[in-house]
Amino acid sequence: MRDIYEVFAIKYATHKRTSELNFMDPPDIHDGPMPTDYFIWLARSEQHTFVIDTGFNAETADARGRELIRCPTAGLALLDVDAKDVNDVIITHLHYDHVGNFDLFPNTRFHLQDSEMAFATGRYMRHKPFRAPMDVEHVVGMVRQVYAERVVFHDGDADLASGLSVHHIGGHTAGLQVVRVNTRRGWLVLASDASHLYANMERGNPYPIIFREDQMLEGWQTLRRLADSEAHIIPGHDPKVMDLYPAPSDDLRGIIVRLD
Numbered sequence: 119m120r121d122i123y124e125v126f127a128i129k130y131a132t133h134k135r136t137s138e139l140n141f142m143d144p145p146d147i148h149d150g151p152m153p154t155d156y157f158i159w160l161a162r163s164e165q166h167t168f169v170i171d172t173g174f175n176a177e178t179a180d181a182r183g184r185e186l187i188r189c190p191t192a193g194l195a196l197l198d199v200d201a202k203d204v205n206d207v208i209i210t211h212l213h214y215d216h217v218g219n220f221d222l223f224p225n226t227r228f229h230l231q232d233s234e235m236a237f238a239t240g241r242y243m244r245h246k247p248f249r250a251p252m253d254v255e256h257v258v259g260m261v262r263q264v265y266a267e268r269v270v271f272h273d274g275d276a277d278l279a280s281g282l283s284v285h286h287i288g289g290h291t292a293g294l295q296v297v298r299v300n301t302r303r304g305w306l307v308l309a310s311d312a313s314h315l316y317a318n319m320e321r322g323n324p325y326p327i328i329f330r331e332d333q334m335l336e337g338w339q340t341l342r343r344l345a346d347s348e349a350h351i352i353p354g355h356d357p358k359v360m361d362l363y364p365a366p367s368d369d370l371r372g373i374i375v376r377l378d
């Protein structure tokens with residue numbers, strides 16, 4: 119029997135913006151405000167706990183003009199998960215809003231694609247569009263984690279536990295990976311930035327931060343193949359996720375939703 123996971127989206131920050139920032143081919147001006155939310159995710163079965171991404175901290179929020187709601191680890195604590203006890207963190211990619219706070223997980227292994235570390239430390243970082251969403255301190259910090267033997271590298275698809283696997287997509291960054299997880303309602307895919315918003319996939323109009331458009335477009339097909347239905351794909355930054363899914367309890371309304 120495959121493990122069955124509870125899966126949570128934990129909102130930790132938000133950014134008020136207009137729609138043209140969210141699409142490569144900007145929509146009509148009257149699309150108007152289209153904010154983005156920032157999440158980390160938790161997948162846990164009776165046997166395993168995986169944290170997916172680690173968010174950013176107050177300093178980064180100030181520097182980049184984002185509104186931090188609470189430290190992502192405080193969100194985990196609301197689900198009785200102590201960051202210090204987490205053994206497995208999956209880093210979908212090395213952008214500042216996905217890998218900050220890695221230092222708050224002192225006992226974890228970080229699961230990362232080979233191609234993402236190569237991307238973040240290689241020739242493409244000479245170009246501002248590729249390095250702007252990275253924070254060099256995060257990247258150098260993750261290199262230190264490699265030397266401390268705390269990074270588990272994956273090259274493509276890999277099973278991390280019964281009922282949970284990672285899949286290389288690329289597109290948004292060279293080594294972006296998504297997480298496929300078995301739940302009571304079937305196979306769910308945490309797409310992270312393979313699709314920022316539902317609308318990116320639905321309209322076939324990618325988010326403008328992009329490394330390879332071919333992989334981005336093909337990646338949506340991969341998401342659809344991996345998930346049991348469109349409703350099993352969870353985009354990385356869509357505020358609609360908070361409306362579509364229920365809070366695990368009344369006191370967590372507006373903070374955490376249960377995706378399974």
Ligand SMILES: [Zn+2]
Binds near residue numbers: 290311
């Ligand atoms: Zn990103």
